[in-house]
Amino acid sequence: MTVSDHRLQDAIDTLKSSGVRITPQRHAVLEFLLNAMTHPTADEIYKALESKFPNMSVATVYNNLRVFKDIGLVRELTYGDSSSRFDCNTSDHYHAICNNCGKIVDFHYPSLNEVESLAEQVTGFDVSHHRMEVYGTCSKCQTEMAH
Numbered sequence: 001m002t003v004s005d006h007r008l009q010d011a012i013d014t015l016k017s018s019g020v021r022i023t024p025q026r027h028a029v030l031e032f033l034l035n036a037m038t039h040p041t042a043d044e045i046y047k048a049l050e051s052k053f054p055n056m057s058v059a060t061v062y063n064n065l066r067v068f069k070d071i072g073l074v075r076e077l078t079y080g081d082s083s084s085r086f087d088c089n090t091s092d093h094y095h096a097i098c099n100n101c102g103k104i105v106d107f108h109y110p111s112l113n114e115v116e117s118l119a120e121q122v123t124g125f126d127v128s129h130h131r132m133e134v135y136g137t138c139s140k141c142q143t144e145m146a147h
């Protein structure tokens with residue numbers, strides 16, 4: 001079994017223990033998300049699976065993503081535009097976002113967790129989480145721009 005097979009099996013176990021029925025479409029959406037490290041939109045997932053499931057609609061994909069989100073399998077990333085992106089990496093991490101192609105790449109920087117305790121001390125808030133993005137040009141776009 002590859003790493004993503006393990007993650008798929010774990011995710012399916014989570015669905016089962018949450019009482020969620022595993023339909024072939026639901027399985028396909030989950031598998032696509034776990035294999036795509038690209039933070040796809042519902043529309044991108046729909047386009048990728050359209051040929052396999054001709055009866056599936058974008059709404060179906062969206063409903064499945066909501067189910068996954070509710071039980072904590074995926075995170076929804078909203079960046080102020082209409083198309084949410086979905087992230088199956090639910091560990092604490094940050095995003096680098098390409099200004100040119102919109103690609104999102106994960107990175108980790110655990111020392112930033114101190115920001116939360118500092119914020120609690122300064123503001124008296126009970127801090128739940130924080131979010132940070134860095135913006136720039138991805139390496140692929142840099143290469144393309146150089147030509």
Ligand SMILES: [Zn+2]
Nearest residue numbers: 098101138141
């Ligand atoms: Zn790019």
Ligand SMILES: [Zn+2]
Nearest residue numbers: 087089095106
């Ligand atoms: Zn991510």
